[in-house]
Amino acid sequence: MTLLDIINKLLGRQPASADTARQRLQLVLAHDRSDLNPELLEQMRREILEVVSRYVEIDLEEGDVSLETEDRVTALVANLPIKRARPTPLPVPERDEPEPAPTPA
Amino acid sequence: MEQALVKHKQVPNLALLPAGNPRMLEWLKPDDMIKIAKLLGDQFEYILIDCPAGIEDGFKNAMAAAEEAIVVTTPEVSAVRDADRVIGLLNAHGIKPIQLVLNRVRPKMMLNNEMLPVSDVTDILALPLLGLVLEDEQVIISTNRGEPLTLNGTRSPAAVEYNNVARRLTGEEVPLIDPLKAGGGIRSKLGRLLQTKIF
Numbered sequence: 334m335t336l337l338d339i340i341n342k343l344l345g346r347q348p349a350s351a352d353t354a355r356q357r358l359q360l361v362l363a364h365d366r367s368d369l370n371p372e373l374l375e376q377m378r379r380e381i382l383e384v385v386s387r388y389v390e391i392d393l394e395e396g397d398v399s400l401e402t403e404d405r406v407t408a409l410v411a412n413l414p415i416k417r418a419r420p421t422p423l424p425v426p427e428r429d430e431p432e433p434a435p436t437p438a
Numbered sequence: 439m440e441q442a443l444v445k446h447k448q449v450p451n452l453a454l455l456p457a458g459n460p461r462m463l464e465w466l467k468p469d470d471m472i473k474i475a476k477l478l479g480d481q482f483e484y485i486l487i488d489c490p491a492g493i494e495d496g497f498k499n500a501m502a503a504a505e506e507a508i509v510v511t512t513p514e515v516s517a518v519r520d521a522d523r524v525i526g527l528l529n530a531h532g533i534k535p536i537q538l539v540l541n542r543v544r545p546k547m548m549l550n551n552e553m554l555p556v557s558d559v560t561d562i563l564a565l566p567l568l569g570l571v572l573e574d575e576q577v578i579i580s581t582n583r584g585e586p587l588t589l590n591g592t593r594s595p596a597a598v599e600y601n602n603v604a605r606r607l608t609g610e611e612v613p614l615i616d617p618l619k620a621g622g623g624i625r626s627k628l629g630r631l632l633q634t635k636i637f
């Protein structure tokens with residue numbers, strides 16, 4: 334935070350736009366560079382959550398799988414808060430019938 | 439080739455090869471560009487290929503003959519996004535070095551943190567900075583008159599930086615200006631103070 338940010342906040346002004354510009358760029362470039370369409374990304378996100386939640390109970394509300402980019406390298410970043418580990422992993426669901434992510438026991 | 443080249447009136451060793459009309463450009467292929475560049479290479483030390491905006495055929499033609507690249511962009515979201523796509527294509531074709539010229543920088547907006555800082559653009563695009571050109575009314579005035587900005591004696595900020603870019607290309611070390619100091623005086627000192635990171 335800079336002095337300018339504090340002054341803006343005190344005066345109730347909008348924060349300076351350069352920071353917003355950087356955030357918007359980073360988001361859009363992460364998607365441009367990965368060349369993944371939103372549907373595929375969403376499908377991948379669902380499957381990752383499914384696999385992880387067979388082993389540990391995760392907070393699905395807080396969980397987040399997103400693309401980030403730095404130095405022209407795009408990374409898939411998963412932030413999945415673990416509630417508790419499962420004593421035994423849940424069985425692999427049958428592939429034929431599409432099944433929603435297993436609900437915590 | 440001699441007939442097609444337009445020699446500059448004031449600078450004897452500078453010549454322009456016009457692109458021709460758009461209909462003729464339809465049959466121009468990347469291989470032709472390579473042949474043209476080879477022909478010119480015997481005669482000239484530097485060949486600058488002006489590239490059309492976008493990533494269509496014109497860009498592919500220009501890229502075919504290029505040994506290195508200079509990407510020109512402005513510190514705006516949509517421009518940086520386009521530049522990123524172009525850099526991606528240049529990288530994929532193994533063209534390097536790729537250098538960046540940041541154009542139409544407005545020091546006052548940067549001081550107020552209302553324009554992407556230079557470091558953000560160079561970090562995001564991961565390119566070294568070859569030049570930093572300030573927004574300059576003289577650019578429009580000189581193109582209105584059809585006179586080269588670097589030769590009309592104004593020594594305006596953009597003219598000075600164009601010269602510096604050319605000198606850097608030849609290997610000379612010319613320091614880049616700091617846009618936050620470009621304004622000079624109390625205003626820019628205050629601006630820098632306001633932008634100091636506190637926490």
